[in-house]
Amino acid sequence: MDEWIDEVIGVGGAFARICGDYEYRPQQIEMAIAVAEALNERRHCLVEAGTGVGKTIAYLTPAIKHSLGGKPIIVSTHTIALQEQLVRKDIPLMHLALEDTPFRAALVKGRANYLCLWELDRAREDITLQGDPLFEKVLAWVGTTETGDISEMGFSFPAWSEICSNQDTCRHQQCEHYDRCFYYAMRRQAQSADIIVVNHSLFFSDLGIRTLDPRSAILPDYDVVIFDEAHNLEDVAAKTFGVEFSNYRVPAILNRIRKRRDIAVTASELEIIDSANKRLFALFKDTDKPEFFFEEIFASPKRRIEIMEAAEELASLVDGLNIQLSEQDTEGNETLARRIEGFRRTLTGIREDLNLLFFRDVDNYFRWCEKTSSGKFVSCILRLTPIDVSQALESSLWNTVSSAVLTSATLSNSGKFNYIKSRLGIQSNTIELILGSPFDYESQALLYVPNDMDFPSEAPDYAEQVADRIEQILGYSNGRAFLLFTSYRMLNAVYDILKDRLPYKLLKQGSKANEKLVEEFRKSGNECIFGVHSFWEGVDVKGSALSCVIIDKLPFSVPDSPVNKARCDAIMSSGGDWFLDYAVPQAQIRLKQGFGRLIRTKMDRGVVAILDSRLLKKSYGKEFLRYLPRCRGTSDLEEVREFFTRNC
Ligand code: SF4
Structure with missing residues (x-):
């Protein structure tokens, strides 16, 4: 296999012949060899590959060879956009490079x-x-x-x-x-493919189905799976293995029934169900918190009774509608029969989820509510989520495939994979590799951490401090910055302070679709994006449009959000330390993601500013700094100014 890897991505190999600008990267070879070893030895493998290693080609090279003549290999990535990138860019390149070794690839998305x-x-x-x-x-x-x-x-x-x-x-x-x-054509294509590209959500949906009934699985049988962007696996698995019930779910099916003139259900009967749904969600909506456990709202016995009564009423109305539809005469009308069968299946699914959310004991899961608003629409989602996915993944995935490869630019913390392995239930005997980026961060980047700012706090004057410092730095960078925040509250506070003070156009997350904001930013000369969550990873802006990344503080997740609280409580009840075993590793990985936005090519230059003096003054801060890409650091704004003058 090593010979094959050398022939494909080694010096003078197939890639060097087909891509004029192809660069030999020893890290890429090292990763490909580690993946090949894992596949041959039927072991699991974790690889952190810094930006620029070329990890996709590194895993595809041995994977394609291994898949030929055997079962297909599943390549799973986080989003549909990343699936598209694999299928439209990386796999065609592999076809070109391996012209004497034909292989078949299929793209599989949700129905x-x-x-x-x-x-x-x-x-x-x-x-x-x-x-x-x-x-x-x-x-x-x-x-x-x-x-x-x-x-x-x-x-x-x-x-x-x-x-x-x-x-x-x-x-x-x-x-x-x-x-x-079209859907079954895609599935037939997958049946005969060597490489099948899916997203994590579809992968875990399929895993759930095949665990219960392998004959109903969407994907063909496989022995090897490669997870790209593997740092997202725990959250996607938890979401997929849980229940999600939004305030729009019941109205959606009622609207579909309402449109059918040939169904014997009156508008007022549907209206009664709609009102019951509204009553149930109104009882969750009138709290201030955006996320909370059911227990918090159930602390009021009166509210608990109201909610349970509303849920029972909705459940019984849904049952009633289901029975009413089953009694509809569909004799001689195949379309109507099929439509009604579909409606009834949807209603049965709604009923099962109401059962799980309100009426059944489910061990190791927690119930919580998430509210988001966009304009005048308030969306409210009731969720049942597993506290820990490690055991389920261990038995249904890690113990059933011969080899799983997990890779990402940010997978380790403090130089080890212990955190990700324990969260996902991966046992020992794994091949592990951490590969730094081939970029020269020492000359390409400067890290600025102030030593004269207060520790982050909720105090209003702290937002002023952050805004003042951002204004100074942007003055040196001439805009061209991503401003990454850990909360909407801080983003809005700083945005409101700066919006009339800065001479650059400020693009705020939520004002347009993220892709549109990034597109506008790329084309602009000196705009700035204010972003949270989704801007910390997966956004790729090459060149001088992005010359500065400013992070408001260490990205510890909100400690009292239900997901974090449930996980931390579980860690503590098994004798662990929630801060060191969960909060710090998670924040380390997140910080590396934010940092990684800056340098995307060997030509990029810029400054990352992390406005959190805990990095310098707290013992855990040094641990964060140690595992960021190695570059020059300073607390002196004058050095920041000089860096921009000389480099950007
Ligand atoms: S109903 Fe027919 S066309 Fe539609 S997805 Fe099913 S098989 Fe395909």
Whole structure:
């Protein structure tokens, strides 16, 4: 295998021949060899590969060789956008490089990404869509698309949920469109592929299904799985193995039923169910906190009784509607029968989730509520989430595949993988490798940490301090910055202080879709993005448009958020230390992600400023600094000014 790796990505190898600007990277070879060893020895492998190592090609090179003639290898990444990048950029490059070694790759997304031809026929009969110019565009697109994949549509169609493939109405082989069905065509393609590209969410949904009934699995059988962006696995697994019940879920099915004139349910009957749903969620919505445990709201016995009564009322109305639909005469009307069957399946799913959320004891899970608002819409999601996914993953995944490879630019903390392994339930005998970035951070980057600022606090004058320091730094960088915050509260406070003081355009997360903000930022000369959470990772801006990353404070997660609290309580009850075993490692990984936004190519230059003096003054702060990319550090703003003058 080592010879093969050398032939593909070594000096003068296939990649060097096909890519004029290909650079030999010893770290990439080292990673490929470690992955090959894991596959051959049937072991699990964890690799942290710094920015610029080229980890995708590093794992694809041995994976493709290993998959040929055997079971397919699953490559799972965090988002659909990253799946697309793999399939449209990296895999075509591999095809070019391996022209004498053909292999087949398939892209597999969740059902709702594919158009359903049966639903499309029903939509054609819908008078509200007839003459709709967007629907006409959909019809024209259907005539040309080979995949039926929404990402290829090139425009958005608001009623997509009415025409996409869905479990409820799909009749599989019994459907008249089965042979031409986009969703099943994708699954057939996956059956004969060597490399199957999925996202973590779909992977864990499939894992849940195959654990209960392997014959119903979406993916073909596999022995090897490679997780890219593996630092996200715990959160995605917890979400997928749990229950999610939003205030829009019941109204969505009621609206679908309401539209059917041939269903014998009156508008007022549906209205009664809608009102019951509103009553239930109103009891959760009138709290100030954006996230809270059910127990917090149940602390009031009166409120607990009100909620349980509202949940019972909703559950019994949903049951009633389900029975009412089952009694509808569908004789001779196949479409109606199928539609009703679909509605009933959806109602049964709603009923099961209400049971789990309110009426059944479920060990090792916690119930909580999450509220978000966007304009006048308040979304409220009731969740049942596993406290710990390690045991479930150990038995259903790590013990069943011969080899799992986990990789990311940020997977270790304090130079080890102990944290990620314990969170995910991965036992010993793993191959482990930490590879630094091939970039020269010593000359490309400067780290600024102030030693004269207060420790971060909620005090209003602290936001003033942060804003003043940001203003000074941006004066030297001439804007061109990502400002990464750990909370919306701080982001808004600093934004409000600076919005009329700075001469640069300030782009605030939430004002537009993230992709649009980044696109505008890339094109601009000196704009600044104010972001939280999603801007800390996965955003790639090369060149001088991004010359400065300012982080408001160490990214410890909110300690009293239900997810963190439940996990920390579990750690403490098993004798662990929630701060050192959970909060610090998680924040170390997060800080590396934020830092990693700055240098994306060997030409990039810039400053990372972390406005948190705990890095210098607390004992744990040094541990954070030790494992950031090695570069020059300073607490002197004059050095920051000089760095920008000389380099950017
Ligand atoms: S097989 Fe299912 S998804 Fe495919 S067209 Fe028929 S109903 Fe739609």
